[in-house]
Amino acid sequence: xxxxxxxxxxxxxxxxxxxxxxxxxxxxxxxxxxxxxxxxxxxxxxxxxxxxxxxxxxxxxxxxxxxxxxxxxxxxxxxxxxxxxxxxxxxxxxxxxxxxxxxxxxxxxx
Amino acid sequence: xxxxxxxxxxxxxxxxxxxxxxxxxxxxxxxxxxxxxxxxxxxxxxxxxxxxxxxxxxxxxxxxxxxxxxxxxxxxxxxxxxxxxxxxxxxxxxxxxxxxxxxxxxxxxxxxxxxxxxxxx
Numbered sequence: 383x384x385x386x387x388x389x390x391x392x393x394x395x396x397x398x399x400x401x402x403x404x405x406x407x408x409x410x411x412x413x414x415x416x417x418x419x420x421x422x423x424x425x426x427x428x429x430x431x432x433x434x435x436x437x438x439x440x441x442x443x444x445x446x447x448x449x450x451x452x453x454x455x456x457x458x459x460x461x462x463x464x465x466x467x468x469x470x471x472x473x474x475x476x477x478x479x480x481x482x483x484x485x486x487x488x489x490x491x492x
Numbered sequence: 493x494x495x496x497x498x499x500x501x502x503x504x505x506x507x508x509x510x511x512x513x514x515x516x517x518x519x520x521x522x523x524x525x526x527x528x529x530x531x532x533x534x535x536x537x538x539x540x541x542x543x544x545x546x547x548x549x550x551x552x553x554x555x556x557x558x559x560x561x562x563x564x565x566x567x568x569x570x571x572x573x574x575x576x577x578x579x580x581x582x583x584x585x586x587x588x589x590x591x592x593x594x595x596x597x598x599x600x601x602x603x604x605x606x607x608x609x610x611x612x613x
Contacts, residue, residue, distance in 0.1 A: 384538060414597075414598070415596050415598065415599075416598070417596070417599050417600070419539070419600075421539075425605075426603035426604065426605055426606055427588070427600075427603055428603075429599065429600060429601050432596060433596065433599075468538075470538060470539055472539070472541075472598040472600075473598045474597040474598050479552070479555060480541060480554050480555065481541035481597055481598050482541075483538055483541070484538070485538045486539070
């Protein structure tokens with residue numbers, strides 16, 4: 383069982399928008415920055431969002447991040463079939479002294 | 493462009509030591525801006541951080557693995573390594589080496605392709 387809670391799966395049609403939630407506590411998300419990763423099948427995970435809402439160079443603005451209190455959200459607009467992947471949130475846990483990840487959310491673009 | 497490449501045996505016997513090396517190219521491992529770490533993914537499960545090292549040798553490990561884990565760095569070869577002793581089937585996983593921000597501990601901006609390590613007799 384992961385320290386950060388994500389929905390196991392989400393789905394939406396091409397062109398639509400989807401959000402993925404990541405719920406934690408004051409000892410992790412509540413007091414640290416959140417990152418988001420995209421894990422396409424057969425490839426290495428890719429950093430999508432860092433510092434709650436910043437995008438690394440090369441990441442399209444279809445991807446966005448936000449944080450409020452002890453929860454974070456990843457938003458993806460203009461869904462494409464190539465966005466089908468597992469998405470993970472991650473942050474530092476003060477109480478556990480570890481980097482913690484969510485259990486991952488599988489995105490299906492119908 | 494920074495690249496990371498894991499290497500090491502794909503099969504380890506129970507109770508033995510798992511050893512992996514990550515070779516970094518396109519950037520100096522001795523950069524003060526980054527840490528270097530290991531993350532694993534057991535089959536069918538999510539990502540799990542293992543531990544991290546700085547170029548000067550300072551480390552921090554996942555507490556549950558601390559008694560079995562050693563991460564070291566060789567700046568002359570631009571490599572860092574992982575050793576996990578007394579392995580069991582629970583250590584079977586895809587192991588990734590990563591570059592980690594020194595300011596944001598959950599920022600892993602470069603990843604190796606990953607190497608599958610199976611613990612089996």
